[in-house]
Amino acid sequence: MLKASKKEEKRFANMQEKRKPPVPLGSNLIRAFITGGLICVVGQAIMEILKMLGIPPDGAAGPTAAILIVISALLTGFGVYDDIGRFGGMGAALPITGFANAIVSPAMEFKREGFVLGLGARMFTVAGPVLVYGLVTSTVVGFFYYLLKG
Amino acid sequence: MQFFWAFVVGGILAVLAQLIVDLTKLTSAHVMVLFVSSGAVLSGLGIYKYIVSLGGAGATVPLPGFGHALVEGIVKAIDKDGAVGILTGGLTATSLGITVAILMGYIIALLFNPKG
Secondary structure (H helix, E strand, C coil): CCCHHHHHHHHHHHHHHHHHCCCCCCCCCCCHHHHHHHHHHHHHHHHHHHCCCCHHHHHHHHHHHHHHHHHHHHHHHHHHHHHHHHCCCCHHHHHHHHHHHHHHHHHHHHHCCHHHHHHHCHHHHHHHHHHHHHHHHHHHHHHHHHHHCC | CCCHHHHHHHHHHHHHHHHHHHHCCHHHHHHHHHHHHHHHHHHCCCCCCHHHHHHHHHHHHHHHHHHHHHHCCCCCCCHHHHHHHHHHHHHHHHHHHHHHHHHHHHHHHHCCCCCC
16 A cells, blocks of 8 residues: 655645635625624623513623523524524624524434433533533632631 | 614624634534623623613623623522522523423424424
8 A cells, every 4th residue: 555655644734734725814804793793782782672671781691691592502503503604604603692502502403312411412512612611711710819808 | 772782792703703603613503602701701701781770781691691680699599598599599590491492492303303
């Protein structure tokens, strides 16, 4: 069997790299800005409504996130959030709606691999790391807060 | 005015995330993890609360806001219950969002099939 030398492999990898279309950086950034901004405006609107219903301002962020998660999960089910994601890139992934999408989308897709190791496990492909590192970092921060407070 | 700042702050966070994805080899999952952790650290340093008071939902809806909510919950629990709060406060404060997300993931996966 013919085997490409390391050097040739590297040359080929470089060629592949050059073939890739240049990333349209400017338009990606504008779309991310608009998408991320608009999702937060929807969040702000939900928050204002909750405040009008008598929920205290400092307690409104949690319920707002929960409502956004429900909306995003439904949009993911109907296949709409995929389109938002294709348009908005990180503008769609970074808000809590993107976190919800990252849970719902693989849950739907891997249902065919079974309800336990498919749906149940794949749900956390992206959400798992987010929860793990969020908890680890915040626990370390909390530990220092406890030490410095004492 | 609050809507304007929500748009601007949420938009800027998204642009920062998009820049990292476009200019480095990190995937969107890496950046999501990075931003949750950054939010927790900025919250611990006492900085993120200023971003929240400026941006409102623009700061709490993106993932750094999730990290901020974890730390805020831990701080509150430490002030109330002492050391055990380090381990209880984070999930207590974020239980609503996490539970809703998992439930919705399950329900939607039962009811819908992926498109295409």
